Amino acid sequence: MKKNDLQKMNDDDLLKRKNIIKGVLLGFGILFIIAIGTMISLYATKPFNPVLFVPCLAILFTLLSMVVIYNSTKTEIKSRNL
Numbered sequence: 001m002k003k004n005d006l007q008k009m010n011d012d013d014l015l016k017r018k019n020i021i022k023g024v025l026l027g028f029g030i031l032f033i034i035a036i037g038t039m040i041s042l043y044a045t046k047p048f049n050p051v052l053f054v055p056c057l058a059i060l061f062t063l064l065s066m067v068v069i070y071n072s073t074k075t076e077i078k079s080r081n082l
Contacts, residue, residue: 006076014077021070028063035059 006014039052 006073009076011080011082014073014080015082018070018073018077021066021073025063025066025070028059028066032056032059032063 009017035056039056042049042052
């Protein structure tokens, strides 16, 4: 990701991007909690299967990368005093 992309965006687009990323983070967070709950219930009823961890790890890595993007967007907003 280019660092200049955020600097080239105007104020309205930057605030819109922050709100969209916040919604996506909220959605992935809820999805992650549901996936953990499903994994726990499947683990309680069936023997251990490592394949159950794959969707949770995929959601976790996506969630972490979105947090990094969200933080960089927040930093750019703070630097512009919006």
